[in-house]
Amino acid sequence: MNWHEHWPAALTAWGRFTKVHDPLYCESTSDARTAGLTDSFAMFRLDDRTVVLDMQAVAELGLHDMPVEVMAHEIGHHVLCPADLADNARLLARVRRGIPGFETFAPLVANLYADMLINDRLQRSRGLRMSVVYERIATPDPTPLWTFYMRTFEILWSLESGTLTRAAITEDIEGDAQLCARLVRVYATDWLRGAGGFAALCFRYLSQSAEEALATTRKRVCVGIVGEDTHIPGLTIADDDVIVHPALDPHVNEFAPREAPADEPHPPGEGQFREPFEYGQILRQLGVNISDETAAARYYRERAAPHLVRFPVRTKPLSTEPLPEGHTAWDIGEPLEAVDWIATATRSPVVIPGITTVQPITGRTEGADTAKRPVDLDLYVDSSGSMPDPRRNVSYLTLAGAILALSALRAGARVQATLWAGAKQFLTTDGFVRDENAIMHVLTGYFGGGTAFPIHMLRKTYIEQERAEPTHIVVISDDGVDTMVRMTDEFGRPGSEIAARSLANAGAGGTLVLNLWNDWEEKIRAITPGWDVHRVTQWQDLVDFAAAFSRKQYERSTA
Template identity: 30%
Template sequence: MSAEERITSLAARAFPRARARYSPYLLLGEPVVDPEGETFARIDLTSRTIRLGARPITEAALEDALEALIAHEIGHHVAFPGSPVEHARLLLLERTFLPRLPRSLTGPFYDLLVDERLGQGLPSIEDDLCRILAARGARSPDDVLFTFQRVVMEELWQRREGELLGTTAAAFERAFPDHRLDAKLVAQNLFAFAPDVTLQYLYFASIAWRYALASPAPKHTGGGDCAEGELSAEDLAAALVPKKGEKAAIERAIREGFFPKDLAEKLADQSLERRAGAMPGDGAGKSELLTTAMAAHYRREAEKYLFRPPPARVWADALVPTTHLEWEPGDPVADIDWVATLLRRGETLGAAMPLLRERIADEEGQSTPSFLGRTEIYLDVSGSMPDPKRALNAMTLAAQILATGTIRAGGAARALVYSMGHEKAWDFCRSERVLSKFLMRYIGGGTHFPFDILAASVEETRDEQPIRVVITDSDFDTNYDAARQNAAIFARAAERSPAFVLLLHAPSREKVRRYEQAGARVVAVRALGDFPRVAAELAFSLFDDPGTTNPSG
């Protein structure tokens, strides 16, 4: 029997016992044995897949410790961190105030919490957990942080000093003469802060970050953390804004002096801008992740204000059904009349020989109103507002609310961002992700509204004019006056559009009257922070009957 087959057989028997330490009803697949795996065990927090390395387990003679190995990995899924989002929260917190570390503190922190919980279970697997820690240490002798983690476990479980460190004990003692005192403090105080995981992490970080700073980056996958999985943009977006409990933990850590003054000042700043700058990764990969994560964040923020905007009226032929015909391969599947097919031919014959019914205009040229929500957004991204990838831009969020609301209503939207130049996503789109990512574009500089694009849009859309919304500030007044033809273009757009709306920041009454006389609807936004709320209430400014709208959030 090969090592892979033997480990697979043993894991099949150990897995139910390991799962029962949490719940026998836990929905989790059996471990996958990797014959060439470099680590004893890992769990992917995204797919919830546990992988066992047959070769390292065999080399370390840990076949009889599989229950402890698997139970440890399940602990990462069940509790610490429990989900990619919770992991993202601690990771962003760490990167906002600590120096860049060769490896994150989160992995050893999760390991401590999981092993402490497992050590209390019956029958005891503490000895097996100790063997696993010692075996991992032998594979990563230079990992200072993991060595400190093992010292903490010695103190927590009252094991003999140096039992889990092996041959590295003497060298570690010389390099860090106070490590035993630090470990005693962690073992004594860390678990007293439960169940506040953020506060526990901050206490652990206040002592352990110096050991992490002295650790080299893991040279192979056998070192480092056993909870893995790429953090998605959605995970990071959900973690960008700290929760109330996180803020309370941070305040307490600062108040009780966990960190020196310089680190405490950085820790206190958990602004969106700072947490966005703490995204993991480097170079182009980080830039792409930041853009995608911030786009997801704006979608989440838009949910708070989301509404279904009244659709714009367009015209279509009045259709009546024709007589039934035989459907043949190549005919549109959408034209099959399934109700008539089942009634006339039954389930068996109908599936093989469906009936087709087309719809044609009752009278050629006769039209009747139908509804299709379409919104065309012009967003000012000049230098007066922050880059939406770095901080919350209220104007960008307003545009996101309008686009998302249109799409949720079954319609489509397109957008243009402008400053001295412009960029546009000019195909009407029904994808929230595509539009939200486009709205992360930022130009900066001065403001020049593209009246030529507006004029071309009016001519292009002909009888299917969309709702048009311009989100800007008082610089629009200067653009309007810059050329004589701009007033005519503006009036033409206001005349042809089902609704032409200006969301203007702090406009003068004189300018408001001018735009309204030209046919536009003007919504004055007194404070920049009011843009999202005003966007959510846009339906009330577009239509006389507020009952046609349904703001939410």
């Protein structure tokens, strides 16, 4: 059967104006694997909106005469659920909260939920034979999860028990299937709200089944998602809706108490955002091939974005206007384009190279216009054992550093970022750079060692060489910053002397942003004269500091 001839009918099942790329028909399972299809006979790639079909597997499962049903189902992932990568990410995150301890099964559960919504719409509203598809792909030894899933379809479509199920229906399975069927109908047009309840129904079957037992279930569902290294905005924000089991949801169970928990967001605070490790897990479960370091960099970029501000600038005159100062002789060997032919012809009608040829003399004068020069940033972030690993948990030191660095880059400044912990434990950019990736690579690193400020970095940057551009030094730490002045460098030079000279040579001041307790602020001020000391009592306050830094700390450098 020529499946491509039935492609228009599959599109029409979702409306006359539905447009999707033509399917990719893979003749063999090996070709399908090359296209990214590994756990099913068909899928919909959300990244490029393409239906991929394993025609060999389709034939082996006896679905060769059901092109409209199979392809319309895949189109449903584009039209109905999850529609795009961003919605799929939100669906996956909601499902993860409904199966605590079994988050690795979230892609499977999310796909089962999406398939159920799509199939119910096609079977009831479009008259397609979705029940026949499941009859043909039925397994003789199903898992409890698959039995519960098939029993739900039987209830949704008023099928006799045993039509799709191949195992005994226990009271628990029957009760869960009844609730699930009701949930699918109630949340058909608001499917994200129902995802948590569906996951809660699946929870008991995941806890009773091992990874190997669910492998056959995976082979019978349309995974349908292949994501490349794509940025998905909004994923750092945590899902704050309450997950309610359908038995306690008055919209699903009419006997549930009406005082069921309401969907109220968490109060303002860190609970509004996901942890970096969870952010990375969700991306990988979406199919995005990403490392912990890259995931962390994206996480802090997104969280820093709302706080980015214009970086401070200095105004200085431009010396670019040419000033004619007469002519001088042009001789052979000098650039030919330097000859002023009009002045040469005026001087003599006969042109003799090196004798009558002249070239202009041009000086420079200070222009009337002015230019704004952003102040460069030299950033030092503490990564000792008392600080969190930014790749696992939220590090407000990293977030504040990202806000400062990205603000500087936005204004055209250059940034030198240094991560430091114990002796010889430091990571730095290759001088002052405008490479955002290089800066984020440093800021999202982690040592977790002792505490020893890298005094040699100040010495190399401001004493061993002349720093031509005005630079502001920012150090983010706690009371461990005292190692900057009470220790010596590898040559025995006092840190206090190096810090003082570096501050003077930087040309735009320095700020110590420190989490301090009790009388530590006065101690730090006493041993770091000339430095601005900004004290915070909790790490979250670093975000407010970083957002206001350009306006408050650099007012004196904009004159």
